[in-house]
Amino acid sequence: MINTMCFMMAFILSLISYNILTEVTEFHPNCSDREPDYRYQVFAKENVFFQCPVKSSYNGNGTPFNKERTQWFLQKSDGNIKKMINGRDLKATKSAILLWFSPAEMRHSGTYLCTVDNDCIKLAVFVQSKDNCILPYGSSSLYFTTDKTKELISCPSQGCQQMKNISNVTWYKSDEFASVTSPERYSLTIINNVIQLEKIYKEDVGVYTCDFDVYINSSKWIVRATTKIEVGLPDTEKPPEILGPSNGTILTAEIGKPLNLTCRIRFGPESCFNPVIKWKSMYPNYEKEHSGGKELCSNITVIGEKECFLTITLDKVTENDIVAKFCCYAENAVGNVTTVVTLSLKQIDIVFLTYILCGAVLLLTILLIGSGMIYLYWIEIVLLYRNYISKDETIGDDKDFDAFISYASQGSELDMETMESYSDKYDEERFAIQLLPDVLEDKYNYKLCILERDILPGGAYVEDIAKIIKRSRRAIFILSEKYIRSPKVFELQAAITCSLEEQEALKLILIKFKPFKEPEFLPNVVRKALSTLPMVTWKGDLDSKTSQNLKFWNRIRYYMPVKKVQISGKRSLSVFKHK
Ligand SMILES: *[C@@H]1O[C@H](CO)[C@@H](O)[C@H](O)[C@H]1NC(C)=O
Numbered sequence: 001m002i003n004t005m006c007f008m009m010a011f012i013l014s015l016i017s018y019n020i021l022t023e024v025t026e027f028h029p030n031c032s033d034r035e036p037d038y039r040y041q042v043f044a045k046e047n048v049f050f051q052c053p054v055k056s057s058y059n060g061n062g063t064p065f066n067k068e069r070t071q072w073f074l075q076k077s078d079g080n081i082k083k084m085i086n087g088r089d090l091k092a093t094k095s096a097i098l099l100w101f102s103p104a105e106m107r108h109s110g111t112y113l114c115t116v117d118n119d120c121i122k123l124a125v126f127v128q129s130k131d132n133c134i135l136p137y138g139s140s141s142l143y144f145t146t147d148k149t150k151e152l153i154s155c156p157s158q159g160c161q162q163m164k165n166i167s168n169v170t171w172y173k174s175d176e177f178a179s180v181t182s183p184e185r186y187s188l189t190i191i192n193n194v195i196q197l198e199k200i201y202k203e204d205v206g207v208y209t210c211d212f213d214v215y216i217n218s219s220k221w222i223v224r225a226t227t228k229i230e231v232g233l234p235d236t237e238k239p240p241e242i243l244g245p246s247n248g249t250i251l252t253a254e255i256g257k258p259l260n261l262t263c264r265i266r267f268g269p270e271s272c273f274n275p276v277i278k279w280k281s282m283y284p285n286y287e288k289e290h291s292g293g294k295e296l297c298s299n300i301t302v303i304g305e306k307e308c309f310l311t312i313t314l315d316k317v318t319e320n321d322i323v324a325k326f327c328c329y330a331e332n333a334v335g336n337v338t339t340v341v342t343l344s345l346k347q348i349d350i351v352f353l354t355y356i357l358c359g360a361v362l363l364l365t366i367l368l369i370g371s372g373m374i375y376l377y378w379i380e381i382v383l384l385y386r387n388y389i390s391k392d393e394t395i396g397d398d399k400d401f402d403a404f405i406s407y408a409s410q411g412s413e414l415d416m417e418t419m420e421s422y423s424d425k426y427d428e429e430r431f432a433i434q435l436l437p438d439v440l441e442d443k444y445n446y447k448l449c450i451l452e453r454d455i456l457p458g459g460a461y462v463e464d465i466a467k468i469i470k471r472s473r474r475a476i477f478i479l480s481e482k483y484i485r486s487p488k489v490f491e492l493q494a495a496i497t498c499s500l501e502e503q504e505a506l507k508l509i510l511i512k513f514k515p516f517k518e519p520e521f522l523p524n525v526v527r528k529a530l531s532t533l534p535m536v537t538w539k540g541d542l543d544s545k546t547s548q549n550l551k552f553w554n555r556i557r558y559y560m561p562v563k564k565v566q567i568s569g570k571r572s573l574s575v576f577k578h579k
Contacts, residue, residue: 029073029113031120032081036111039124039221041214042104043157046130046140047207048224049091050099051177052114053121070097073113075122081113093175099123100175126221135159140227143271144200145304147234153195155210157225166223167213169193174206202303205231232304236268239335240275242328243307247339252346253317261341262311263328267297269304276331277310283324317343379551379558386562393562394473401449402561403440403509404472406491407432408483409452428478428513430542436476439553446560466494473561474507475499479535480514489526496529509559510535534559 031037042048052070072084084090084099089108091100101108104127112123130137138156155169171180171190180195181188187198193212197204208227213220243264245251253259267275275297279290293312300307310328314321326341374381394402407428433450440446449455449472455464469475475495483489492508499506512535518527536555540547 029071029081029115029120030118031122032073032075032079032113034122036122036124038121039126039219041126041128041221041223042101042108043130043137043160043225044106044127045103046156047100047102047226047228048104048209049101049175049226050112050123050125050224051096052099052116067092067095067097069116071115072097072099073115075111075113077110084112091175095176098175099125101127130160133157133160138225138227140225141230142227143230143232144197144204145232145234145269145271146200146202148200149198151197151200153197153208153227153229155193155212155225156227157210157223158193158212161214161223170211171195172209172211177209180208200231202231204229232271233269235270236332237334238268239337240268240330240332241266242330242337242339245328245339245341249339249341250344251341253321253343254346255319255322256316259314259317259321259343260311261314261326261328262309263330263339265308265310265328265330265337266300267306267308267330267332268334270333272333273306274333275306275308276329276336277308278329279310279312280327280329281321281324282327283320379554383554383557390562397473399471399473400447401468401472402446402563403474403476404449404469404495405432405436405451405476405478406483406488406495407478407513408480408486408488427542428480428482431513431538432478435542435547439548440556440560443548444557444560445563465491466498469495469498469506470502472506474509474559476509476511476556478511478513479516479530481516482514484516484522485519489522492529493523493526496525500525507559508533509556511556512537514538 038053040050052072072090074082074084076082086092086097089100091098099112099114106127106129109125109127112125114121114123137160138154138158140156142151142153144151155171158166158169169190172178173180180190189196189198193210195208206229208229209224210227211222211224213222215221243266245263251259251261261279263277263279265275265277267273275295277295279293281288281290290312293310295308295310297306297308299305308330322343322345324343326343327338328341329336329338331337409429409432433453437448437450441448449468451465451468455468469491475491477483477492477495495506495508499508508529510530510533518530522530536552536559538552540550540552
């Protein structure tokens with residue numbers, strides 16, 4: 001039992017030791033045992049980087065070209081070697097994998113190995129504190145504006161060395177370790193190890209690395225430091241600009257609902273960018289500055305210009321907020337700007353409402369005018385309609401006359417002579433025998449039945465009259481006191497009976513030719529008919545020349561059967577002839 005356990009333990013141990021062995025031996029660069037090829041001094045809290053400086057990694061132009069084949073190792077103080085992984089203290093650039101401390105810390109001091117193919121280089125790196133410097137350590141980042149001339153970049157570590165006789169400084173630009181002067185940069189000169197830029201270009205942006213040699217105990221050390229150069233437009237001379245909301249904006253809000261207020265501001269370029277953005281609300285009695293909103297700034301296309309946002313949230317809009325002014329305040333080194341926003345309660349769009357109201361009023365007016373017109377001109381409209389669209393209803397109905405005319409003729413009068421003047425006496429006759437046919441027959445092509453003219457001038461029998469009425473489509477009664485009191489009322493009675501009996505009803509047209517009183521003796525049917533049937537009142541003057549053109553005739557035609565009128569010269573001629 002114990003034996004087995006021991007065996008197991010030994011087996012596990014051997015597995016572990018085998019693994020450790022393989023890890024170390026697998027990546028054993030062949031330069032690990034020799035003295036460092038290069039010794040570097042760098043400074044804590046500075047960004048520094050190292051290229052694997054093997055000869056074979058440079059192609060003909062001296063440009064490093066070893067990205068895929070470079071490997072970095074850390075040799076610990078006990079001699080163990082550990083492969084370094086990208087991302088942690090290593091950084092892949094366009095063409096190389098760099099040992100990259102950002103920033104360097106004391107723990108980075110140590111021995112590093114790098115290999116490209118079979119070449120192996122050993123680097124000793126010593127991180128020291130800037131506090132040990134005699135003169136202050138120079139700027140590790142500088143901001144130049146394009147309007148400036150003669151800007152200087154000096155090696156920041158230069159004043160830090162106790163050693164007097166330092167070598168010339170070698171300058172590289174950016175992380176590809178290109179010479180600062182390549183590509184050709186005419187207004188850049190290096191005088192006394194200091195870079196002088198006669199003119200500033202956007203392209204001068206970058207990381208500048210300076211190296212110089214010092215000897216400590218007869219060993220050569222390279223002191224390496226970097227300076228980051230930023231280039232911007234000259235400082236703005238304008239206060240910031242609020243892009244939105246514009247001054248006087250009224251936002252719609254709902255009481256009790258949350259509301260976001262966002263201010264958008266553009267800041268001009270500034271070497272010392274220190275924007276102030278605030279939302280303030282001014283209530284009638286007090287002011288309040290909103291905190292908690294977080295401003296977000298980002299570079300926009302133009303170099304050095306920035307756009308910032310500040311959003312605050314009103315958790316619940318109150319009635320107080322509706323009367324408040326909300327101010328967005330922005331300030332830079334030059335000045336300040338403010339825009340004021342107010343809230344209004346959400347309501348139906350007034351403009352929209354106005355449109356609807358106007359539309360409704362307009363529609364109502366049109367309807368009113370329309371119905372008024374229809375009311376006024378209904379008869380004309382119907383007549384027009386009949387003239388152009390309706391069918392002729394007289395065709396094929398077996399009737400001979402369009403209208404039977406009943407009027408108080410001379411023979412039918414009782415004892416009215418005394419009440420009337422001579423001309424009045426013949427009015428009905430003139431109307432019935434002259435004007436009526438003139439208009440209806442000659443002008444509108446109707447065929448009338450006037451007993452005295454068309455049947456028997458002397459009068460007719462009762463039965464005959466009933467028959468004749470039945471042969472007519474309409475019966476026109478020219479009512480007056482004389483008519484009502486004459487035996488002619490019998491014709492009216494007959495027509496009423498006929499219209500009640502018949503299916504294809506005869507229709508009665510009552511013309512109130514002269515005012516009359518209904519006498520007691522009138523038959524009941526006649527009385528009823530007089531009170532219910534529509535009556536057209538004659539208001540014209542028989543002697544007037546315009547008596548043919550009265551509106552009265554339109555009403556009569558309206559009650560007459562639908563018959564196509566031929567608007568032709570022939571009819572006009574016939575009218576002319578009759579006149
Ligand atoms: C904003 O600028 C005006 C001058 O334009 C100045 O009078 C005012 O004091 C400034 N406001 C703040 C808060 O600095």
